[in-house]
Amino acid sequence: MxxxxxxxxxxxxxxxxxxxxxxxxxxxxxxxxxxxxxxxxxxxxxxxxxxxxxxxxxxxxxxxxxxxxxxxxxxHRSEGHPTRPDSARRVRSRQARLSLKDTQGMAHELTHVSFRNGAIELAGDLRIPHGDDGQPPFPAVIIATPGSSVKEQIGANYAERLTARGFVTLAFDPSYQGQSGGEPRDLEDPAARIEDIRCAVDYLMTVPAVDEERVGLLGICAGGGYAVSAALTEYRVKALGTVVPVNIGRARRQGGRTPDAIRDMLEAVGRQRTIEARGGAPKREAWIPDTLDEAHAAGITDPDLLDAVDFYRTPRGYSEHSTNRRIFTSLGPMMGFDAFHLVGELLIQPLQVIVAGRLGATFSYADGQTLFERARNRRGFHVVQGAGHYDMYDKRPFIDEAAEVLAAFFDKTLRDAG
Known part of the structure; x- marks a missing residue:
């Protein structure tokens, strides 16, 4: 510890x-x-x-x-994000800093920061490398996390590895989730997720240790799709990496649903919005079963879904800030979202795609292929052999392999390009 x-x-x-x-x-x-x-x-x-x-x-x-x-x-590191008074969250000059050392690379400083998406205050973790072998300003990478995930989970795993290799990194909780603000809680809104990323770029433009001409973006799982969509019109982002990218709109539309089932679902969303417009309570549902026992009791045998439960709902990757709940009406904007729309026309940044070699029900391999084929500035399509989708969240050696590929990609596109 x-x-x-x-x-x-x-x-x-x-x-x-x-x-x-x-x-x-x-x-x-x-x-x-x-x-x-x-x-x-x-x-x-x-x-x-x-x-x-x-x-x-x-x-x-x-x-x-x-x-x-x-x-x-x-x-103790395991105690999680330190409690911050409201004044400390609002006043950036009173950020709490943590000094850390990654045994595989440069020492770095972790700072709990806040920045805004309109009226919503977002909570982020900013990591800045320091040591005799590096000096500011540094290239930077913003990390967009999976659906239901918070910055202390998958985002932190990749941030620590990239910062150890000399990159400033910023991972943050999405609007309405984790330690970020916004009501209703647990809303998953693709438009808000994409704007969160643009606001993260805004924030990095104010950080003296960041080279504003060398900002990259990394998206993981659903965050990969959101990162792609943000990069289409955010050209301050100079390079884009994805790990097991998922087009969450495709995933929701596919998901074993027939056209009739999709219609029924959207009609149910409309009825729930009517209830809430008339003063009724929001409806929430679980992203995944809350426990492995619950999953087994429900007859779930899909390895990917069971692995998701194992990561998010056991000590392996659990965070108290990740509620595993989603506002039911989120399904409306999610169903109508296409993360890869206009990629061929607007995505000009260098692109690195990393996928897990073991195919599964998330279809992230297929989504990665679709993205790579549509992009104009393709740099690499890397397959991590033997890994499943959720292995790419935290398991060694898979995550270390992905981090090495990403570091080499961002070195070439951000550091060497400058």
Missing amino acids: SLVFVSMAVPLVSKDGHVKRSFYIASRRARMLRCSRGPERRSHEIQRIARKTGGERSIDKAFAIAASLPVGRWK
């Missing part, structure tokens, strides 16, 4: 708007040392880091930063 330190951060920007690298590194490490070392060792380490990164003048500044900070508290 890893430990992380929670402290309050102050952005360090020079008059011309560029981050001062020496002070940037020395003062951040001084924050860690303030609470992680004894007085003598702390003094020695601050001097060593400050001299190495910026000379004698950085020492006084680094000491001043460290001395001015209260001794923070240590928090």
